[in-house]
Amino acid sequence: MKPLRYHLAEDTIDRADVDRLIGWLKTYPRLTQGEITRNFESRWSRWLGRPRSVFCNSGSSANLLMFDALLLSGRLRNRKVIVPSVGWVTSVAPAIQLGFEPIMCEADPDTFGLDLDHLEVLLKRHSPGAVMLVQVLGVPHKMTRLAALKKKHGFILLEDACAAVGAAVSGRKVGTFGDMSSFSFYFGHQFSTIEGGMVSTADKGFHDLLLMLRSHGWSKDLDPRTHKALVARYAIDDFHSPFVFYEPGFNLRSTDLNAFIGLGQLEKLDAMIAARRRNHAIYQALLGGSFYVQRPEPGSKTCSISFGLLAKDPKQRRRIVKALEQAGVETRIFSAGNLGLHPFWSNRYGKASFPFADRIHHTGFFLPNNPALSPEMIRRISRIVLEAA
Numbered sequence: 001m002k003p004l005r006y007h008l009a010e011d012t013i014d015r016a017d018v019d020r021l022i023g024w025l026k027t028y029p030r031l032t033q034g035e036i037t038r039n040f041e042s043r044w045s046r047w048l049g050r051p052r053s054v055f056c057n058s059g060s061s062a063n064l065l066m067f068d069a070l071l072l073s074g075r076l077r078n079r080k081v082i083v084p085s086v087g088w089v090t091s092v093a094p095a096i097q098l099g100f101e102p103i104m105c106e107a108d109p110d111t112f113g114l115d116l117d118h119l120e121v122l123l124k125r126h127s128p129g130a131v132m133l134v135q136v137l138g139v140p141h142k143m144t145r146l147a148a149l150k151k152k153h154g155f156i157l158l159e160d161a162c163a164a165v166g167a168a169v170s171g172r173k174v175g176t177f178g179d180m181s182s183f184s185f186y187f188g189h190q191f192s193t194i195e196g197g198m199v200s201t202a203d204k205g206f207h208d209l210l211l212m213l214r215s216h217g218w219s220k221d222l223d224p225r226t227h228k229a230l231v232a233r234y235a236i237d238d239f240h241s242p243f244v245f246y247e248p249g250f251n252l253r254s255t256d257l258n259a260f261i262g263l264g265q266l267e268k269l270d271a272m273i274a275a276r277r278r279n280h281a282i283y284q285a286l287l288g289g290s291f292y293v294q295r296p297e298p299g300s301k302t303c304s305i306s307f308g309l310l311a312k313d314p315k316q317r318r319r320i321v322k323a324l325e326q327a328g329v330e331t332r333i334f335s336a337g338n339l340g341l342h343p344f345w346s347n348r349y350g351k352a353s354f355p356f357a358d359r360i361h362h363t364g365f366f367l368p369n370n371p372a373l374s375p376e377m378i379r380r381i382s383r384i385v386l387e388a389a
Ligand SMILES: Cc1ncc(COP(=O)(O)O)c(C=O)c1O
Pocket: 058, 059, 060, 061, 063, 087, 088, 090, 091, 134, 160, 161, 162, 163, 183, 184, 185, 186, 196, 197
């Protein structure tokens, strides 16, 4: 097989980042989670516009933490949760792992997020305690209408912005709409800490639970006042207090090494977002007229990690994929296609087949978008696609 010339994902951790990391390592710092992590969390919060953030070891862990914090918060009226058909397996898996009753929703034909007409039907029928929204591929969802549904039906909103860092709606960043929101800092995403994830929230109760659940269920990572209040409530002596477990937690921590990388990535995040937006706009201009692509609402700003598009039919997709592969351009299915067609779902609940999500499943594909790609490279890739179509 020919070596790939254009990869879907390129490392955003460059030589300067590595040199800075080596310089810091030569000071022989303590590498486990500590002060650098707290600094990274507060700098991330400031960049995002949400007061509280919890750094963990992946976007999937961030989703797991959100679902578990929600469950333990006592704020759910029931365990029903609406989940998207288009997203990632770990947008949905924690609901199954933690004993929720997940109900799958069709994909929206504009943003490919939750179909809000179908969501409304499901809200009326099931009155679920929670809704999981995935901001699909950095194209912001229809947040005004979703906010109106939230107000009317009173559910708690989890927002998976794992592949949408840098997207915005009328100046408000994606990842600030959910009661809790998750982000992935995996290699090739908008920004990388090698592996990594974050949960951000404005809610102190959720934040305290997230901090405890990330680290075994202990209270050591809480602010001193909250920690002391817990110690007093349970009449715990000083010797025991660091090792008292208030919740059945996990260990989903990352390290100060990853947080150090994250601080460096934050310095160049806005520039990387600008490059991804530029590339996305070129693809949109060259291919948007010939293919079905996501259609963001007016006032939305997209920030994608790949450019996703739908072929006319599976046959056309096969033709395009072959041409791309021959030219050394990496491609793949659109996210996970329809999650309702995967065995992890169908083995439990039967196939969840929906007209639009199935179309994404059978005809969708990705083209590379990363800050390392120049406009000329994007034009070259687009030409290959158009010729093969
Ligand atoms: C929508 C979505 N949610 C969650 C994840 C999981 O993130 P991670 O790979 O950091 O676990 C991904 C990964 O791409 C994703 O696209």
